[in-house]
Amino acid sequence: MRALTAKLKTAGWRQEYVLVMLLVVLIGVAGALDPTFVTARAQLKLSENIWGLAILALPMTMIIITAGIDLSVGSTVALATVTFGLSWHQGVPVWGAALLALGVATAAGALNGFLVSKVKVHPLIVTLATLAAFRGIAEGASKGKPVTPLPDAFTQFGDTFAGIPVAAWVFAVLAIVCALFLGRTPNGRFVYAIGHNERGARFSGIAVDRILFLLYSLSGLLAGVVALLYAARRNTASPEAGMGNELDVITAVVIGGTSIYGGRGNIVGTCLGILLIHETREFVRWYWSSDELNLIVVGSLLVASVLAHRLLRFGKK
Numbered sequence: 487m488r489a490l491t492a493k494l495k496t497a498g499w500r501q502e503y504v505l506v507m508l509l510v511v512l513i514g515v516a517g518a519l520d521p522t523f524v525t526a527r528a529q530l531k532l533s534e535n536i537w538g539l540a541i542l543a544l545p546m547t548m549i550i551i552t553a554g555i556d557l558s559v560g561s562t563v564a565l566a567t568v569t570f571g572l573s574w575h576q577g578v579p580v581w582g583a584a585l586l587a588l589g590v591a592t593a594a595g596a597l598n599g600f601l602v603s604k605v606k607v608h609p610l611i612v613t614l615a616t617l618a619a620f621r622g623i624a625e626g627a628s629k630g631k632p633v634t635p636l637p638d639a640f641t642q643f644g645d646t647f648a649g650i651p652v653a654a655w656v657f658a659v660l661a662i663v664c665a666l667f668l669g670r671t672p673n674g675r676f677v678y679a680i681g682h683n684e685r686g687a688r689f690s691g692i693a694v695d696r697i698l699f700l701l702y703s704l705s706g707l708l709a710g711v712v713a714l715l716y717a718a719r720r721n722t723a724s725p726e727a728g729m730g731n732e733l734d735v736i737t738a739v740v741i742g743g744t745s746i747y748g749g750r751g752n753i754v755g756t757c758l759g760i761l762l763i764h765e766t767r768e769f770v771r772w773y774w775s776s777d778e779l780n781l782i783v784v785g786s787l788l789v790a791s792v793l794a795h796r797l798l799r800f801g802k803k
Contacts, residue, residue: 501743505758509765516769523772532772534719536764537653538563538712538728540757542735543742544664545705547756549609550739551668552680552698553748556705557613558598559735561620563728566591566713568624571633571723580637588710594620595706599699609702617732624725634722644719653715660708665753673697681748737788738763763787 517524542559549556566587573583594616601612635641643652668674679687680694688694709728717723742759744751763784770780 501755502758505742505755505762509758509762512762512765512769516765516773520773523769532764532768533654534651535768536760537651537657538716539731539734539738539764540657540760541653541660541708541712541715542705542731543738543756543760544660544753545701545708546735546739547742547744547751547753548664548668548677549701549705550736550744550746551677551748551751552701553684553746554602554609554698554701555613555736555746556595556598556609556702557732557736558594558616558620559705559709560728560731561617561624562591562594562706562709563713563716563731564624564725565594565620566710567717567723567727568628568633568725570714570717571636572627574636574723575633580640584640584714587713588707591710591713592703592707595709596699596703598706599702602702603695603698621725628723628725630725632722632724632726636717636721636723641718641721644715644717644721653719656711656715661753661757668753677701678749681745681750683749733784733788734763734767737784737791741787741791 513524522528542563546556546559569590570583570587573586574580578586598609598612598616601607602609645652647655668677676687676692676694676697679690679692680697684694713727716727738759739751739756740746740759741762742751742755742757744756766783766787767780770783771777
């Protein structure tokens with residue numbers, strides 16, 4: 487086992503290679519069972535379901551690198567979606583309602599960041615509480631009813647640009663920015679330092695509290711972006727938006743090589759993890775028509791990934 491671990495640690499981009507191989511195997515099996523699934527037309531249609539999760543996974547990657555977690559992202563999406571729908575329904579101009587939704591989502595993330603960085607409550611406890619609170623506010627404010635239809639000037643952002651979904655363009659820009667931030671800036675290196683040893687980072691003069699606060703605020707802001715893209719694509723502002731997103735996002739990030747112990751991870755791995763989760767879920771739904779089976783598959787992937795990190799010592803003890 488030690489020899490295998492040493493080889494894996496010196497392989498370079500090991501997690502990404504494994505993910506690419508798993509994707510190739512998955513696509514090969516899916517193509518053999520049902521060739522229609524792997525056609526460009528089918529994949530483009532199915533890709534509509536990936537971009538929101540992919541955007542949410544970007545700040546989640548950086549938060550988990552710091553050894554934190556944000557369980558409230560799905561509920562924040564719901565809160566922002568309902569804020570947008572109710573504001574527009576009450577006469578607020580559509581773009582004013584959109585800005586209000588982004589502001590509420592950012593404030594929700596900032597609340598998490600404040601409680602984690604300043605009050606020193608563990609992020610698992612904080613975001614578990616806000617998961618329930620934000621979803622409850624969204625359900626209560628909307629009385630469980632969606633707002634629909636929405637203005638055409640807004641719903642056009644749920645369409646495509648140059649044949650590619652607008653959400654895909656948004657994700658591409660954000661992914662590049664986040665990758666450059668983590669890999670090319672001092673603050674990006676500080677994120678890794680916090681995950682390796684938060685106390686040591688504080689003694690080194692790193693503004694740990696400020697960085698954590700900004701990361702959780704960013705998670706809220708991008709949840710607001712996902713909420714608007716969701717509403718535009720579905721032509722409805724529903725309190726059910728984002729339901730269960732936190733499980734898929736965290737699973738994809740961890741499968742992508744980000745250690746739950748902190749200090750390790752990158753955006754490339756997260757993108758591959760998102761793609762693997764997406765293709766797995768869509769094929770299960772496509773071939774077996776079973777959302778229940780999907781829950782089992784995603785949960786199993788998360789457990790397997792965590793065990794792999796632990797057994798092969800990819801993470802920090």
